[in-house]
Amino acid sequence: MPAVSFQSVSKVYPTSGKAGSPPLKALQDVSFDIEEGEFFGLLGPNGAGKTTLISILAGLARATSGRVLVHGFDVQQDYVQARRHLGVVPQELVFDPFFTVREALVFQSGYFGLRNNDAWIDALLDGLGLADKARANMRQLSGGMKRRVLVAQALVHKPPVIVLDEPTAGVDVELRQTLWQFVADLNRQGHTVLLTTHYLEEAEALCQRLAMLKLGRVVALEKTSTLLANATAHVMYFKTDQRLPPALAALARVTGRIVELPAQDPAEIEQHLAALRQAGVRAEDVEIRKADLEDVFIALMGSQASAQRARAQEAV
Amino acid sequence: MNAPERPISDAIAAAARAPRLQALPAPNDGWKMLLRKEVLRFWRVAFQTIAAPVLTAVLYLLVFGHVLADRVQVYPGVGYIAFLVPGLVMMGVLQNAFANSASSLVQSKIMGNLVFTLLTPLSSWNWFVAYVGAAVLRSLLVGLGVYLVTLLYVAPQAAAPLWIVVFALLGALLMGVLGLLAGLWADKFDQMATFQNFIVMPMTFLSGVFYSIHSLPVIWQRLSHLNPFFYMIDGFRYGFFGVSDVSPWLSLGVAATSVAAVAALTLHLLNTGYKLRG
Numbered sequence: 061m062p063a064v065s066f067q068s069v070s071k072v073y074p075t076s077g078k079a080g081s082p083p084l085k086a087l088q089d090v091s092f093d094i095e096e097g098e099f100f101g102l103l104g105p106n107g108a109g110k111t112t113l114i115s116i117l118a119g120l121a122r123a124t125s126g127r128v129l130v131h132g133f134d135v136q137q138d139y140v141q142a143r144r145h146l147g148v149v150p151q152e153l154v155f156d157p158f159f160t161v162r163e164a165l166v167f168q169s170g171y172f173g174l175r176n177n178d179a180w181i182d183a184l185l186d187g188l189g190l191a192d193k194a195r196a197n198m199r200q201l202s203g204g205m206k207r208r209v210l211v212a213q214a215l216v217h218k219p220p221v222i223v224l225d226e227p228t229a230g231v232d233v234e235l236r237q238t239l240w241q242f243v244a245d246l247n248r249q250g251h252t253v254l255l256t257t258h259y260l261e262e263a264e265a266l267c268q269r270l271a272m273l274k275l276g277r278v279v280a281l282e283k284t285s286t287l288l289a290n291a292t293a294h295v296m297y298f299k300t301d302q303r304l305p306p307a308l309a310a311l312a313r314v315t316g317r318i319v320e321l322p323a324q325d326p327a328e329i330e331q332h333l334a335a336l337r338q339a340g341v342r343a344e345d346v347e348i349r350k351a352d353l354e355d356v357f358i359a360l361m362g363s364q365a366s367a368q369r370a371r372a373q374e375a376v
Numbered sequence: 377m378n379a380p381e382r383p384i385s386d387a388i389a390a391a392a393r394a395p396r397l398q399a400l401p402a403p404n405d406g407w408k409m410l411l412r413k414e415v416l417r418f419w420r421v422a423f424q425t426i427a428a429p430v431l432t433a434v435l436y437l438l439v440f441g442h443v444l445a446d447r448v449q450v451y452p453g454v455g456y457i458a459f460l461v462p463g464l465v466m467m468g469v470l471q472n473a474f475a476n477s478a479s480s481l482v483q484s485k486i487m488g489n490l491v492f493t494l495l496t497p498l499s500s501w502n503w504f505v506a507y508v509g510a511a512v513l514r515s516l517l518v519g520l521g522v523y524l525v526t527l528l529y530v531a532p533q534a535a536a537p538l539w540i541v542v543f544a545l546l547g548a549l550l551m552g553v554l555g556l557l558a559g560l561w562a563d564k565f566d567q568m569a570t571f572q573n574f575i576v577m578p579m580t581f582l583s584g585v586f587y588s589i590h591s592l593p594v595i596w597q598r599l600s601h602l603n604p605f606f607y608m609i610d611g612f613r614y615g616f617f618g619v620s621d622v623s624p625w626l627s628l629g630v631a632a633t634s635v636a637a638v639a640a641l642t643l644h645l646l647n648t649g650y651k652l653r654g
Binding site: 073115118119120121122139140141143144146148150152154155156157158159163164166167168169170171172173213 | 404405406408409410412413416417420421484487488489491492493494495496497498499649653654
């Protein structure tokens with residue numbers, strides 16, 4: 061039995077915000093399973109539908125059609141069991157200003173009907189470096205500490221499935237590293253982890269399998285290793301202040317002075333260099349590196365955009 | 377100043393040694409913890425949530441009592457200050473029951489921490505019992521506080537104590553549920569204030585707190601009969617003096633029906649996830 065199963069999930073909002081605007085299809089027929097014990101990544105640009113999908117899984121939103129199961133329990137019909145199996149770390153740094161860290165955890169534990177859960181709460185406080193903040197009011201904590209409390213709250217009822225919705229957005233490098241260590245340890249113990257993140261290098265390092273969403277649809281669902289193997293082999297990286305020739309500009313990813321050009325083999329790299337020389341473009345700090353998940357992501361999202369443009373032109 | 381955050385890498389190893397997590401079977405009594413949290417929420421700021429309303433009611437008693445004590449006698453043998461007491465107690469109960477559930481829910485929605493409750497297996501009934509239960513408790517504490525302070529000015533009277541308890545509970549329930557309803561509907565404090573200032577406050581003041589409706593022109597008497605708060609206060613007052621503007625049984629019927637109707641609507645909205653689950 062899969063730990064999480066999305067079955068033809070669609071979500072349509074009546075309007076996209078502005079008066080008279082058409083319905084917004086946030087998710088369209090999304091289907092995939094996450095196996096027990098898997099570390100699964102959900103990627104996509106802003107507005108792709110990641111948070112909507114997680115919200116439906118967590119019961120914060122309702123699917124227009126389709127259904128979601130957690131360990132076989134429907135998140136709508138069997139929501140009590142489904143939510144007992146699920147721990148969610150929300151994206152926003154939210155807290156209740158009336159209470160201390162320990163109180164927040166005791167309350168959260170009690171909402172799940174768990175009393176006398178102090179031993180596990182102490183273990184979480186220790187494990188997340190919060191022991192000396194247990195009696196501090198939530199308002200007194202730094203952003204990083206609040207993030208740790210959110211993780212502790214998600215784990216307080218000992219859920220086998222953990223959902224992290226961009227948990228490292230806006231946190232410093234040290235906390236990001238330690239949070240990932242913590243979550244990776246939980247995954248090694250057998251917990252299923254569903255992660256959304258904008259840090260693709262983290263998804264590449266941690267996730268065994270990935271789904272990529274674009275405009276509410278799944279555009280890739282593969283093992284991370286397979287996605288990387290199918291990607292362009294190399295990327296030529298250099299800096300320049302000059303304009304690229306049109307043929308290269310169409311292929312390149314440009315960030316300020318930094319240019320990245322995909323290349324399948326050394327011969328193609330030589331062709332790129334020749335084109336630059338011919339156009340009189342001076343390339344500095346040239347490097348050749350292997351393609352990573354970010355290149356795959358951009359290629360997939362770009363090809364989708366190209367396909368959509370092509371479809372639109374055909375329609376005209 | 378916050379203490380420096382200590383590295384957690386060592387502690388991670390300890391957490392990793394903890395027993396494997398798994399969903400535990402647990403009794404479905406999570407509502408008790410939500411009720412406890414809601415009670416603590418107002419108790420932590422008791423000066424604002426209990427002492428301040430008591431002081432306000434006492435100021436009403438002093439000002440109106442001083443001005444009108446020698447000029448008005450509503451019921452034979454009942455002084456105006458004594459007449460005011462049940463009205464002021466009930467006004468405190470009604471306003472604070474509403475304020476508690478409404479402000480708690482709207483504040484949690486706006487601050488985003490409602491997500492912690494939404495992620496749990498708590499049912500609509502659990503939410504209802506916890507929010508309304510805390511509102512009832514706070515409002516009864518305020519009502520009791522107002523009553524105890526007024527004993528400094530008037531001798532205690534209780535012609536029918538059971539009616540006092542019944543109408544205090546019904547008033548607290550009605551407004552606790554109405555506050556929950558307003559909290560569900562409102563997305564911002566401004567909307568809640570609109571509900572409170574343009575609906576709850578006028579209906580409370582025009583319900584006979586400071587007067588008997590028999591002193592009003594006929595048209596206003598008829599309009600007062602459409603106000604459920606009037607029956608709450610009139611029935612409550614009957615418990616003190618054994619005299620009322622309408623039969624206490626009629627007041628009981630109207631109050632109980634109002635509670636049932638508002639509770640049914642609120643539970644329906646909670647079940648559908650109205651403005652809670654998108």
